[in-house]
Amino acid sequence: MTCIECPQGCRLETESDGAVVITVTGQKCKRGGLYARQEIEAPLRTLTTSLLTRGLDLKMLPVRTSKPIPKAKLPEAMAAARLLVVTSPVRAGDVVAPDFLGLGADLVACRELEEL
Ligand code: SF4
Numbered sequence: 104m105t106c107i108e109c110p111q112g113c114r115l116e117t118e119s120d121g122a123v124v125i126t127v128t129g130q131k132c133k134r135g136g137l138y139a140r141q142e143i144e145a146p147l148r149t150l151t152t153s154l155l156t157r158g159l160d161l162k163m164l165p166v167r168t169s170k171p172i173p174k175a176k177l178p179e180a181m182a183a184a185r186l187l188v189v190t191s192p193v194r195a196g197d198v199v200a201p202d203f204l205g206l207g208a209d210l211v212a213c214r215e216l217e218e219l
Pocket residue numbers: 106107108109110111112113129130131132133134135136
């Protein structure tokens with residue numbers, strides 16, 4: 104895999120036993136080893152999507168999670184996001200769904216929307 108923690112893009116080789124990483128080689132700093140272990144043992148991703156709105160000046164509100172969530176939870180999170188409807192004006196950075204799915208991350212508005 105390629106480390107994406109900095110622009111150097113070190114090519115990493117890993118040896119693992121199932122889902123547990125035994126060795127990582129090819130990294131130029133310790134962040135590469137941490138990245139490889141995280142990516143194999145418990146990958147995380149930031150969810151970015153859009154929510155339906157009602158009574159606001161755009162039909163969709165772009166949102167993202169306030170921090171990465173487990174990659175395996177993305178389908179469930181996308182399904183839950185499709186059920187949400189934003190009905191109040193928001194500003195960029197406002198929390199629209201606190202502790203989304205109990206994952207410890209909030210869903211946050213990425214732009215401002217006003218009432219119609
Ligand atoms: S291993 Fe270190 S130097 Fe190499 S890409 Fe990752 S962060 Fe950058």
